[in-house]
Amino acid sequence: MDSSKNTDEFYEKLKSQLYDTTLWPAEYLYKFIVLSKSSGVNEIEALFDNLGAVITTNESKKGKYTSVSINVRMKNPEAVIAKYKEVAEKVEGVISL
Template identity: 55%
Template sequence: MSSKNDPKAFFNKLKIQLEDTTEFPAIYLYKFIVPSEEEKIKQVHQIFNNIGAVIDTKKSSKGTYTSISITVNMKSADAIIQKYKEASAVEGIISL
């Protein structure tokens, strides 16, 4: 089974890569694509609320999807992964 189909393996690999290449605390850029539904966009905003995140959104040319870029200062690889796990609860979200 590849790490794309196994979230635990994916997050373990990501943690190792982050710890090997990043000195924490560090600015981290999250990129997501979500269906352009106000509730889904709001859910993503709430995940990063009150942690000093800068959030930029851009609708696709047809308006079907919205790209969300989030720049935030994160304290550790575990904190980064925790936000990815929280975001995965948003229906239809794609992490880039």
């Protein structure tokens, strides 16, 4: 099966769930994982710069990975999904949770 079709289906389902469960605009919590030795944390922070985001990071026990949690007020589910896509496109090796 085509992975872009799976991705599109995932985002459509997420958008529907976000509309069903949340009154917009609303706070949204993003979670990402990147390799600690990469520039991924800085790249993610730069993508959320000037949005009033609260960003916290936590390194894994062995120090190989860093989790990045971002709490930010988003306008609507489309804005949430657009930011997920932007991070996936611009940050190499990122895992979105």
